[in-house]
Amino acid sequence: MIRRIVGVRNGRTLYSDALGELVAVDETKLTVATTKGTIVVPLSEVHRAKRVPPQRRPTAADVIALELAADAAWPAPTRGRLGDWLLRSADGWTGRANSALPIGDPDRPLEAAIDAIEAWYAQHGQPAMVNTPLPLAAPVGAALDARGWTARPLVLVQTAPLPPLTADAPGVSLTKTPGDDWLAIYEARKKSLPPAARHVLSAPPEVRFAGVYDGDTLIAAGRGAVVGEQNRWLHLGSIEVVPAYRRTGLARAVTAALANWGAELGATGAFLQVEERNTAAVALYGGLGFTTHHSYLTREQPLSGGRPDAAC
Structure with missing residues (x-):
């Protein structure tokens, strides 16, 4: 926990507290990974700092394994590598399928790795994006901050043991391929559905x-993918209910049907990604036993590219 000096008002010193993981320290500053992102605190602003009892957190290996499972469950059609880092492109459809994943060793210095990411995405006609799992990729986040990269809203990666998640799910049908009505619901949500999207969904x-139907009309949909060989995971995503039918238990029924299917294939845990600000979805998944494993920020290169002007 760091208490920093942020100013003076009416002769009184103002403070702000930050709670997180200390990831770097030098002669002039501290770098701290918080749940909201990475912050850099000049030592001149530090009023007080103390250790707090650590919360139970997944190990770096656990975060890496789950991020790789998520990549397998949502596979981009165009891929590249920087050492262990992954480069992914899907015609701009969804942040997860169009962002670099900086886990492991990029086989080059950090700044050179970021330069290579920017060049790779430029070659593919896209702005560069980087998915930074926290606090694992906090040093990457700090380097992107220095370049003026922005961040999308914080995303929670949540997990649940699969057996307690299973339940009866009458009226839910499961198919190996998405029908046109299923794709139409998702296209309406995402505003587009390019060919790369079909690969991501079906690969x-x-x-x-x-799917859940009212007569011939699809009113609720969802997608599940089982990935991994030894540690089997069920990825849950694309849960969508037509507005007129929301708050009727359909999202829970779709989730349960996919969970039952995943358990039959030997999956012992389920995971999903949900924006922290989507409080309704977070509450729904919390009621199903999901808790936050880790979080990530999708970082975006400024449209002008390059580092910000030092005078600005």
């Missing part, structure tokens, strides 16, 4: 598309 070997 995993073990995938199911859930």
Whole structure:
């Protein structure tokens, strides 16, 4: 916990507290990974700092394993590598499928790795994006801050043990491929559905598309993919309910049907990604037993590119 000096008002010193993980320190500053992102605190502003009892957190290996499972469950059609780092492109459809994943060793200095990311995405006609799992990729986040990169809203990666998640799910159908009505619901949500999107949705070997119908009309949908060989995970995503039918238990039923299917294939845990600000979805998944494993920020290169002017 760091208490920093942020100013003076009416002769009184003003303070602000930050709680997080200390990831770097030098002669002039501290770098701290918080749940909201990475902050850099000049030592001249530090009033007080103290250790607090650590919360139970997944190990770096656990975060890496789950991020790789998420990549397998949502696979971009165009891919590259920088050492262990992944480069992914899907015609700009969804941040996860169009961002670099900086886990492991990029086989070059950090600044050179970021330069290579920017060049790779420029070659593909896209602005560069980087998915930074926290606090694992906090040093990457600090380097991107220095370049003026922006951040999308914080995303929670949540997990739950699969057996307690299972339940009866009457009226939910599961298919191996998405129908036109299923795709139409998702296209309306995402505003587009390019060919790359169909690859992302359908490429995993073990995938199911859930649907609930009122007569001939699809009113709720979802997608599940089972990934991994030894540690089997069920990825849950694309849960969508037509507005007129929301708050009727359909999202829970779709989730349960996919969970039952995943358990039959040997998955012992489920995971999903949800924006922290989506309080309704966070509450729904919390009621199903999901808790936050880690979080990430999707960082975006400024449209002008390059580092910000030092005079600005």
